[in-house]
Every structure is written in C-alpha cells, then in structure tokens.
Amino acid sequence: MKISPLVPADFPDMPDVKGLKIKTYEARVVYKNRDDLLLVKFAQGTQVAGVFTKSRTRSASVEWCVKHLASGAQGRLLMVNSGNSNAFTGAAGERSVVGILSHLAEKFSIKSSEIYTSSTGVIGELLSGQDLLDVVDVDKVSAVENAYIAAADAIKTTDTFAKYATRSVKIGGERVTINIIAKGSGMIAPDMATMLSYIFTDANISKNALQKILNVAVGKSFNSITVDSDTSTSDTVLLFATGASDAAHIDDAGDVRLAEFVAATDELCLEMAQQIVKDGEGATKFITVKINGAEDDRAAKVIGLSIANSPLVKTAIAGEDANWGRIIMAIGKSGEMADRDLIEIAIGGVKITQNGQVVDDYDETPVTQHMQGQYVDIDVNLGLGGGEARVYTCDLTHGYIEINADYRS
Amino acid sequence: MKISPLVPADFPDMPDVKGLKIKTYEARVVYKNRDDLLLVKFAQGTQVAGVFTKSRTRSASVEWCVKHLASGAQGRLLMVNSGNSNAFTGAAGERSVVGILSHLAEKFSIKSSEIYTSSTGVIGELLSGQDLLDVVDVDKVSAVENAYIAAADAIKTTDTFAKYATRSVKIGGERVTINIIAKGSGMIAPDMATMLSYIFTDANISKNALQKILNVAVGKSFNSITVDSDTSTSDTVLLFATGASDAAHIDDAGDVRLAEFVAATDELCLEMAQQIVKDGEGATKFITVKINGAEDDRAAKVIGLSIANSPLVKTAIAGEDANWGRIIMAIGKSGEMADRDLIEIAIGGVKITQNGQVVDDYDETPVTQHMQGQYVDIDVNLGLGGGEARVYTCDLTHGYIEINADYRS
Numbered sequence: 001m002k003i004s005p006l007v008p009a010d011f012p013d014m015p016d017v018k019g020l021k022i023k024t025y026e027a028r029v030v031y032k033n034r035d036d037l038l039l040v041k042f043a044q045g046t047q048v049a050g051v052f053t054k055s056r057t058r059s060a061s062v063e064w065c066v067k068h069l070a071s072g073a074q075g076r077l078l079m080v081n082s083g084n085s086n087a088f089t090g091a092a093g094e095r096s097v098v099g100i101l102s103h104l105a106e107k108f109s110i111k112s113s114e115i116y117t118s119s120t121g122v123i124g125e126l127l128s129g130q131d132l133l134d135v136v137d138v139d140k141v142s143a144v145e146n147a148y149i150a151a152a153d154a155i156k157t158t159d160t161f162a163k164y165a166t167r168s169v170k171i172g173g174e175r176v177t178i179n180i181i182a183k184g185s186g187m188i189a190p191d192m193a194t195m196l197s198y199i200f201t202d203a204n205i206s207k208n209a210l211q212k213i214l215n216v217a218v219g220k221s222f223n224s225i226t227v228d229s230d231t232s233t234s235d236t237v238l239l240f241a242t243g244a245s246d247a248a249h250i251d252d253a254g255d256v257r258l259a260e261f262v263a264a265t266d267e268l269c270l271e272m273a274q275q276i277v278k279d280g281e282g283a284t285k286f287i288t289v290k291i292n293g294a295e296d297d298r299a300a301k302v303i304g305l306s307i308a309n310s311p312l313v314k315t316a317i318a319g320e321d322a323n324w325g326r327i328i329m330a331i332g333k334s335g336e337m338a339d340r341d342l343i344e345i346a347i348g349g350v351k352i353t354q355n356g357q358v359v360d361d362y363d364e365t366p367v368t369q370h371m372q373g374q375y376v377d378i379d380v381n382l383g384l385g386g387g388e389a390r391v392y393t394c395d396l397t398h399g400y401i402e403i404n405a406d407y408r409s
Numbered sequence: 410m411k412i413s414p415l416v417p418a419d420f421p422d423m424p425d426v427k428g429l430k431i432k433t434y435e436a437r438v439v440y441k442n443r444d445d446l447l448l449v450k451f452a453q454g455t456q457v458a459g460v461f462t463k464s465r466t467r468s469a470s471v472e473w474c475v476k477h478l479a480s481g482a483q484g485r486l487l488m489v490n491s492g493n494s495n496a497f498t499g500a501a502g503e504r505s506v507v508g509i510l511s512h513l514a515e516k517f518s519i520k521s522s523e524i525y526t527s528s529t530g531v532i533g534e535l536l537s538g539q540d541l542l543d544v545v546d547v548d549k550v551s552a553v554e555n556a557y558i559a560a561a562d563a564i565k566t567t568d569t570f571a572k573y574a575t576r577s578v579k580i581g582g583e584r585v586t587i588n589i590i591a592k593g594s595g596m597i598a599p600d601m602a603t604m605l606s607y608i609f610t611d612a613n614i615s616k617n618a619l620q621k622i623l624n625v626a627v628g629k630s631f632n633s634i635t636v637d638s639d640t641s642t643s644d645t646v647l648l649f650a651t652g653a654s655d656a657a658h659i660d661d662a663g664d665v666r667l668a669e670f671v672a673a674t675d676e677l678c679l680e681m682a683q684q685i686v687k688d689g690e691g692a693t694k695f696i697t698v699k700i701n702g703a704e705d706d707r708a709a710k711v712i713g714l715s716i717a718n719s720p721l722v723k724t725a726i727a728g729e730d731a732n733w734g735r736i737i738m739a740i741g742k743s744g745e746m747a748d749r750d751l752i753e754i755a756i757g758g759v760k761i762t763q764n765g766q767v768v769d770d771y772d773e774t775p776v777t778q779h780m781q782g783q784y785v786d787i788d789v790n791l792g793l794g795g796g797e798a799r800v801y802t803c804d805l806t807h808g809y810i811e812i813n814a815d816y817r818s
Contacts, residue, residue, distance in 0.1 A: 048625030051670065053741075054742075054744070055738070055742055056741045056742075056743070056744070056745070056746065056747040056749075056810070057737050057738070057739065057741030057747055057752070058739055060740065080740075082466070084596065087734075087737075088734065088737050088749065088762070088765065088766065089765075089766055090750055090764055090766035091750070091764075091765070092589075122734075123734040123737070124733070124762075124766070125732055125765050132577065135748045231736055232738065233737065233741055256740070268535070287722075289674070290443035297616070309815070311805075311809070312719065312813055315809070315810055315814045316813065316814065316815035317812075318810065318814045319814030321814070324533070325496075325497065325531075325532040325533055325578030328532070328643055329466070329496050329641065330464050331465070331466055332462075332465045332466030332467065332642055333463075333464055333465075334465070335463070335465070337465065338465040338466055340465075340466045340467075340497065340499075341499055341500070343466070353533075354496075355499055355500075356499035356500070357497060357498055357499035357501065357502075357533070358533050374622075396720075396810065396811060396812075397814075398807055398810050400720070400810075401724055401806060401807050401809075401810060402728065403804065404720070404721055404724035404725065404728075405724045405725065405727045405728030405806075
C-alpha cells in the first residue's frame, strides 16, 4: 500500500469528552497485532443523530442503527469492528448482529436497542462475534495513551493514517468539547474502505436539533467528497451528545447559543472528509471544485460532482494537463441547466474561458504551474443564478488501478 | 497509442447503396497524409432521422442538425470533418458552420438547411473552413477502392481501426441495402473521441418511421455502452434513407414489411456500438452486463450502467478478480429498487449469490477461469419484476490512465 503524499503534517492532541468511556480491544477477527474492536460507553440520556449510506443493499449493522435511531432510542453503547463488514451475509448476518448486541446489552445492563454498531471490512463473510465477545467478557482492553487516537486506529482498514480532530466551543458561556474520529481510505471500496465517522460531544442538545445540525454538516462534507463515485454498503456518520458538560440544554437547532457548536461541527466533518480524500490510494493531488452561478445549490452540487467524478477530468489532473475541454464536457453531461456561452472556467485562479470560448490572451503557463502543485482549484461560474457548491476529490492515477485491480489477493 | 486486443478479425465487403455518392478529401485541417473530410451527396427526397448527445454544452454542428431535423428538412448532403470539432468556439463557431454550409449549398445548388454536418477533433479551436472549401472546390477527391471504407477512415480520430458493417434485407419482396459507418475510440473523450455513426439505406421509408426505428436501435446499442461514463459534446447518429431501391414506400414503423429492416438496423447499431467499446484505449476485456428481474426496463438499464460505470468493478475485471462484492455495491448505489436478499449474481454463467448470500458450495475456480478470457459476462437477477437490459463496457486499465493523463501533448 502506498502512503499518499497528501497525509497531513500535524495531528491534534485529543482532550476528553465528559460522559463517555472509550475502550479498544484486539479481537483478532481478521487483523492481528492491532486493535480491531472499539466500544464507547455513554452516560444515561445520551442523544444520538445519524446519517447513513443511501445504498439499496446496505448492511445489517446499518439497518439496525436506522431502525433504532428512528424509534428515538438513546445511545448507551457504540460498537465498531474492523476486518469483517458482515455485509451481504443474509438472514444469518442479521441474526449475528442481534446475537452480539443482546450479549453486550446483558453484560452492560442496557437494552440492545440502545447499542449503535458498525462493521467494516471484507464483505460476504459472516461475522460470528465469538472473538469479539470473548475479549469484551474478560475485559482484555488494550493499554492506550490517548483513547481517541486508539479508537481512530481500531476502526481503520485500508487507511494509511488515523483520522481525528477536536474543537472546544462555548454554548451559553459554558465550554463543551467536540471530538471526531473517522475512517475511509478515499477509494470508498465496498469490501474494506467504508467511510465511518463518529462525533462525540458533552453538549446537552436535543436529538432533533442534533439531527438537523448533522444533516447540514454531512451535506457540506462527507456528501461533497468523491473519489471514484462508488458508494459503500456501510457508510455511517453518528453524533453522540452526552449532555455531561455544564452547558444548558438546548432544544432548537436554530438557537443562537449553538452558533459556535454548529460551525465547529461543520469544520470537523469537513476536515475528516478532506482527510479521507487525501488518504485515497493512488491520490497525488487534492482537488477543490467550486461551482457558482448555477440554477440553485442542488444543481451546483450535481455539476460539481459530475466534474469531480469524471475519469477524464481526474486523469488529466493526474497528468498535470490543463485540459479545460474535459471540464466543459463534464458540465454538459451533468444534465443540469447550462448555457455554453455563459460558462466561465478558471483553474488556479486564472480565467480560461468566457462568452463560450477561450479568453483572448489565454496563456496556459501559470495554469500548468498551478497544476504541478498538490492542490488544484477548479472554479466554474455558470452565470445563470445564485446556486453554489464546493466538492472535493483527488486525481485518478496508476496507483488507483494497481490497488484496485486485484484488491482481495 | 495501443492497439486493443479486441479488434475484430474480419471486416465485411461493403456494397453500394442506391441514391447516394461518397467522396473523401485530404483537407489537412489538422491531420496530414490521410483523408479528413467526408461528403455524401443524396438523391432528392432523402429522408433523415437523427439522435444526438444530451449534453447541455453541445457543439454548433449538433445544434444545426437538431434544428433542421426538427423542421423536417430532407437530407441532400452530409459533411463530416475530423481533427477539429469546432466545439466551444462560441458565436464565431456558429458563424463558421453557417459560412461553410452556405458555400457548399451554393456549390451543390441545394439549401443549406438540407445539409447535415458533424465535426470531431480538438475542441476550443475555431474551424475556419477555408481548407475544407478549397479541396471541395477543386474537387480534389481521393482515389479510393471502397467508398464506405474510405468514409469510415476519414472520420476517425483516435480510433485504431475503421468501423463499418452492412446488411441486405427485403422489404415487401424487394431487396434494400443498409450500410453503417461509425467512429469513436471508446474513451468517449470530448476533445477527439466523439462517437459518430451514419446509416445509409436505399429503402423508401417515411421520416417519422425512420426516427422511431432509430430511437429504438440507438437505445439498445449506442446508449447502452459506456467506457468511462463521460459524454461527448458532439455525439451524433444520423440515418439517411434515399428511397432509390425498388422497395415500396412505407409510412408506418409498425408495418410488418419492415420487420427485417428493423432487425437489421438494430444489429448494425449494436455491432458498431460494440466495436467502439472494443476500440477503447487500454481495454483488454469486453464486458456484457445483463440485468433481469428489475422493477422495469428503465430501472434495469440504470442498474446495468451503474455496474458498467463503476471504477471498482472495472478495475477488478482488469485484474481478473471475481470480486462480486463490488457488483452488489454498484447495484446498491444505483438508487433503483433492490432487495438485498433476492439478488442473484452470476459471472460466466456460474451462480455466485442467492438469498442475499454466497451460494453454499461456491467454488471460485471456474469464475476466475472465465475472467481470464477476453469476454466477461455478468448476469444479475433482481427477483423483483420483468425489467431487463443489456449494457456493454470494457475494463479500466493502466492503458486508460496512460492515454488520458496527458492526452493533448
């Protein structure tokens, strides 16, 4: 496995979040000599919000979470294992989820409906759960210095680095902490590289407000990244609020006291989403596609994703080729409203087209220079309306083919 | 440029179609030492049908054809040039099309609205037309043995072989000929690899009937292939019927006398579409995705294209890896109705999954053997309804990255 040249240089220290306890274990489901099981125990009354893959073939764990989240269940435990996704294992897979969670519920004296769970790893192989339960039963917890870094490590599959971030913000004068961990190696491969992210806070916020805040944050971050347009059967983002800080209870997502919290949650999700793209196997460049002037925000995002998903655009960027014709093509094929003669395209801040043709004195030199860097910025103004969006992706390289052409062996 | 290992071994002899005359010229617009301009003159009363790219940024030539086709104009001339697509050249590009066609109209004593035209090649550079008109004016036609093969050669850009086919069928006892030529190197690259196809017949069929026949044929062929999900700004299929054979005039597409003609047109379009996939740069395997049991035919096609466009599915096939989990993933992300526990997947005729899990005695050996061949068959039965579709694509290889990462240089 290649280490992406885009790995961040600095990682933060991770403070505690009140009202939860993290343990990681070496359950040896598939991986050896590393932790592969994460348990997080939450205080009574912890509120949960979640966003899940829209796949029509999603895994038993995702179905479980969706069902209990909808019923309004509080979160008392989060269990995540890596190595085996238990996806596409039919009725037997569903029974195994029920079996594992019933056992954990009994052990921790909670209801199984209060347990949220994800599994990530090879698909099509039944997760028996015995290994998991054995290590939990003897409480064979790993010795770790920082629980959040251990947690981020335990949920990795093909990731080349652990992904985590933190913010400290005030709600009505009281300080709360928000920690996030994530995994996903950008390829969004269904077997192993599922995108998972968990957000932990000691803020005291209602379930409905949390869900609204999470929906907006995910739309601008995890749902605005693409590596190869493929979607996992297990993608999950969960937000847990223990309420254990001194901050007052807040019921409404629009409450002005939540301004800092909302902004910090947006930032954390975006940071994790960008790290997932940067960890894309084969990725050598991080690409930001900004769309302005679209019919509306929805259209802007569809156009942005059409550019970011185009193999022709992504291979051109890998080759540091300022091939703006492929951007025009990708706008055209998106199916969204576009007027050829109004489209303005800039790369690296240098305007290339206007009035439906190349600018008069177009000099490709500064554009090519920009494309030789690790960060490539594409700006498109459709000149139609106020719709805007930002989408993030990476280039399509030989490394991607190498890794994915024979991944399982 | 690599020659695809999938190039057909045999090419047909091409008979004449009554009521038209083909000429090719060396206009040297971009290419040297090869013909790059095709003119086809049609008899009075030639009926035309057409299908065009759905891109929102389509070229001036496409806009011209769409407009005149809608007005019911007969076809007296077809002009196609390769090397410069004249796409995204703004108002100047539109004026150049009008200028070139006005000149040709005068020369041939026809109306410019009766001329159909396509341009394929580099985008963003204005096609002045002077080179084209010069060779036409002096009638500097190339000496060619077979006009159809010369025509198929003249419209090539990145194609590694000329694409053409023929059928002879009876309409009400009288024999008619249908010839087809096409270009497109599978990558469907916007700069050069536009998909173009022209069908010529001496049958005597109404414009409306031709359009219906063409729509169905294109839906099952050119619109059922994908190489990288990218769509050109210039894709065009035109069907010209001169009526110069002895066959009776037929007004209605449903007329039983057209049965052979309809079947032959379907076959010809499918043959050209498959040749375009086989000519994909980097392609080493031809993939047929058959979907059955979908909610309806539309859903089946969306699911088939989701599988055929998935970079993860295509890289797995390049690696001869029977990674059926990626097929499940692609079904799931299509957004169409699917029940995880009803999906049956077979590769090379070997059933892999049923009842939402791997079959009990699954042996991967014969599947891997099948995938080592040049033709890979994927069958999916969704078990929901009667919807079905077939979709064709090729694998995603290092060759694709090599060719597209720095195409223009």
